[in-house]
Amino acid sequence: MFIDEKKCIGCAKCIPYCPLQAHYFTRTEDGRLVVAIDQEKCAECGVCFRMADCYYNAIYQVEQEYPRDIRALLSDPLIEFAGSNVPGRGTAEIKTNEITGRVKWGRAGLALEMGRPGIGVKWSDVDKMTTSLAKKGVEFVDENPVTFFMKDKKTGELPDELKEVRSISAIIEFDCDFDELPVILETIKETAKELDTVFSFPAGVKLLPGGKVPEEFVRIVEDAGFTLSINSKNNMGLGRPRFREEGE
Ligand code: SF4
Ligand code: SF4
Structure with missing residues (x-):
């Protein structure tokens, strides 16, 4: 601008x-x-x-060329990313899980939102987090813009020219089994020490019958030193057609 x-x-x-x-x-x-x-x-x-x-x-405004145009893609709330078909920096994620079935029983859907208005995030910091997580075997969500720009999903590395990009925030999305969570949470805590920004860390799970959060998930998160917020986005299960797992 x-x-x-x-x-x-x-x-x-x-x-x-x-x-x-x-x-x-x-x-x-x-x-x-x-x-x-x-x-x-x-x-x-x-x-x-x-x-x-x-x-x-x-x-x-002037027409921006790559890599400068990536700033608007990740920061302008009116721009829709073609891979996710939603405006904004991530995917529709847990809000549509009843239809997509992306997060299954015993798994957690995680989203690291790096940067906030007032601070922003440089993509060299995003790269630090994605490469650290990739070393632990994390599988990044394909439709997500950060995943789209990775040189290789297996290493999580972003192209050098994007490491100079600054956006309001950037969301890294992935799923994992509960038993993979301790290592992943430890990795996030260690990598956070090297970052020059803030991040929030939404985690989504399928609730047990009756609406309880699985105890195993709560224990693992709290043992890792994180505090679960009392605020949440609850999926009411009203979407149709509903995704059903084997045995449901
Ligand atoms: S609102 Fe317009 S005139 Fe006023 S400081 Fe900004 S650019 Fe300049
Ligand atoms: S970050 Fe947004 S509000 Fe600030 S100068 Fe750039 S376009 Fe304008």
């Missing part, structure tokens, strides 16, 4: 809209105070362009 310094009057109206504080004041050669955008910080989310309603039409 850019600001045309010839049109900008430096009113600062656009500044609060940026989730990454990429706008800054500067002076033109003839001494006028204007606002500009730090291109390294900007994740091309489009919010200032769409929402600030600049009276002087000073904010403008």
